[in-house]
Structure formats: C-alpha cells, structure tokens
Amino acid sequence: MTDTATTTPAIRYYWEDLEVGSVIALGEVTPTREAILDFARQFDPQPFHLDEEAARASIFGGLCASGWHTCAMAMRLMVDHFLRYSSSQGSPGLEAIKWLKPVYPGDTLRLQHRVIDRRPMRTRPEVGLVRTVWEMFNQRGEQVLHMEGWGMFRRRTPGTVEDDAAPREAD
Amino acid sequence: MTDTATTTPAIRYYWEDLEVGSVIALGEVTPTREAILDFARQFDPQPFHLDEEAARASIFGGLCASGWHTCAMAMRLMVDHFLRYSSSQGSPGLEAIKWLKPVYPGDTLRLQHRVIDRRPMRTRPEVGLVRTVWEMFNQRGEQVLHMEGWGMFRRRTPGTVEDDAAPREAD
DSSP: OTTTSTTSOOOOBOGGGOOTTOEEEEEEEOOOHHHHHHHHHHHOOOHHHHOHHHHHHSTTSSOOOOHHHHHHHHHHHHHHHTGGGBOBOOOSEEEEEEEOSOOOTTOOEEEEEEEEEEEEOTTOTTEEEEEEEEEEEOTTSOEEEEEEEEEEEEOSSOOOHHHHHSOGGGO | OTTTSTTSOOOOBOGGGOOTTOEEEEEEEOOOHHHHHHHHHHHOOOHHHHOHHHHHHSTTSSOOOOHHHHHHHHHHHHHHHTGGGBOBOOOSEEEEEEEOSOOOTTOOEEEEEEEEEEEEOTTOTTEEEEEEEEEEEOTTSOEEEEEEEEEEEEOSSOOOHHHHHSOGGGO
C-alpha cells in the first residue's frame, strides 16, 4: 500500500537490505540562530541556549543548541534521507546518546548511519531488528553527536522459526 | 551571580542536595493534537505522526507524538521544575531512552526523577556527577518514557583529592 501511493516513495530498504557494516550518508542541516532560539524557548529554556551573554559565561563559550534540538535535527535527516525509503516500524528506544561538542548557530551538520548488528524478531516473524550507530559531524569534522540503538524493519520475506534459529551470518 | 539576578531563581539544588534515593515530582504536560503535528512537521514527518488514517493502520493504532517530542516535553518539565533551581552544568549524554507506550493527543503526562547514584568529578573538583532516572506516566498510570543518564552539578563546597577518594557513603 505505502509503496504505490504517489506521495510515499517506494521502499528501498527492507530488513534484509540493511547489512552489517553498511554506511549510509543522511545529508546535512545548518541550524540558524533563530531556529536554535525557537527550539530552546519551547523545550529547553536554559540560559546558555537563549542568551548570548549567559552562554559566553558558561562552559559552552557561546550560544548553542539544546542537545534535544540536535537529536531532533538528526531525526529529520534520518526521515528525509532514509526512513521514508525504508520499511521502518519505529524504534523501542536508544541505548546511548552522547552530546560530544556544542552545536553553534550556522554550523553545518552532516549525519551518517552505520549498521552494526541485526537479528530476527522472535515475536514478529515479519519484522527484523537492526542495531545502528548515528554519527553527526560539524563543518570542522568534529563529531557532535553519537546515538546508538535498535530499529524495527519489515522483512521482504517473513522468517520461519528454523531460519531465525540459524546463525546470523546465514541471513 | 545567577542566584541574585531577578529573573533567575535562587539555587535550591547543588550536587550535595541530590541524595541517592530522592524522588522529585516535575509536573505535567498535556500535548494537543496541533502541538504533536507541529513537532512532527518540523522534525519527524513520518505518516503515523502526521496522518490519522496512516496512524490507525500502524502498530500505534492512532496519531501519536514523535518520541523526540516526548523527550523534548520531558526536558521542558525538567527545566521548569528542577534545572532552573539547580546548579546544573549540563549533561554529557544519556545511557537509555525507552519509548514504552505511544503518546496520544490530549494525554496528560506526569514526570518524576529519581537519583540513583552520584560521585565527584575527578577532573573538576567544583562539579559532581549525578545519575538520574526520569519516568513519565500518562493519565492511566502507564509509563510512556524511561530515560537514564548522568548530569553535572556545581558543588556547594568543592572537593579535595582526599574527600573524593573516600567512600561515596561518606558524602
């Protein structure tokens, strides 16, 4: 259904297509000062996200984006460049978020994702799990964000109990 | 400085005040349908966050908030009810986010946080680390969000090398 609707692109990535070791580039985003302030006013009104002077006096050295804004921008890139072409069924959560460097207005942030593990989902034979690392870098090549967790993706071919008990390398 | 400015409230929670086992209630929020759509349009334009019909056909059973929106709403409660009264110096990241149940328009979400560990910060004697669990529940008492991680807080009294080598129970 989703892959025939005109507004929804065809699915390129099913669970089987997400091989361990594969890296996908997920585009870039450049947050403006106004976007950083908007997000902070709504969701994270701490002085170093709202006020230049307070930010200069903080450990960040200047006005910087809320870490949650950085995650939300990464999510948008993920949807635009990957999830909308995938059989994604959502995610149960993440096992790590690291805000490694502050994100400042005008920084250009590049995202990539790397598949590091996958396995069938025992309770839903039509779905498989994929463990992914997302890495975001600024224009100086410094990593600003690390995220890691499992996603659920529909399979091209539902598994059987026998398949799913086989070693992963056989997938 | 921050505790004398008229717009910044006095600091009630320094590192020493955040005792292991303490629980702090962080208020509630009720996202509207419009707020859920707004966030999704900006940061997470997946069909089940934007379109009622697509959402009904999904595993969520109805239009629901982006998990990142749930995190951002939790952050706002944290800032309003805790961080602005604390000596917080930010967070290096989280070690777990679990989106346990979907959040639907009109749900009333209550947040609390629990201190589960703390320790001095070796590299910055004026700062201590606090490990916290945040739990968000809906109006039916179901937990919708679990987050866990370390925060950095200024200490009332900077530590010495000797203090910080002592058992934690002695803090």
